[in-house]
Amino acid sequence: MSTLHPYQDRKRLKWMGFYLSEHTAQIDSNSLKNNIEINGKNDMSSQEIANVLEEALIKDKSVTIQTNQLVNHSFLPDVIGKIKGYNEEGLFIEESFVAYEEIKHIEICQHHNWFDLD
Template structure:
């Protein structure tokens, strides 16, 4: 078909009477691979079961945290907090940025009360 045979009235008729746009339905199969990977990872985290580690004494927890703070080593912290299904939350791996008598400061200036900590490992 060349430009002389192109008829605007035919195109207009086609879109008004023959073509039916499915809207967003046509995009439902076009997830990006990184989006699909993020959804799969989120689903795994929601369904993951975190095994409770042994409850450490407050003295042991503070000693491990003080050593990690002094050496600027990352620690893995398991909290006592559980979700609505009575499952433990994911561990927090972070550097200790500061502390006071009752809590520690981790990334993004988040405070964690010492009594809420179940286990610390380095």
């Protein structure tokens, strides 16, 4: 008579360990990104902001907007994209809404092509 050994699925345990290590690495990566301090850009006047917005709309260019919102003494990441629409309260940049009074700095995005060597 032989003794039966209980089946141990080592592959599943190994996979769960791999999943856990990837999850931990992702959390560490996110915490590093969140700890980056973003410095403020120069404040722009309403007229300067309007000039950049006009150029972006006429030439269908992407913009980079820094808002005046602070979190833990650091500015939020810039909102980047094309202006999809606007109303009397603010702009629709891709999927985001930015109120006019929240705009601290705006500039036209300078896209670099992959084939440019500079």
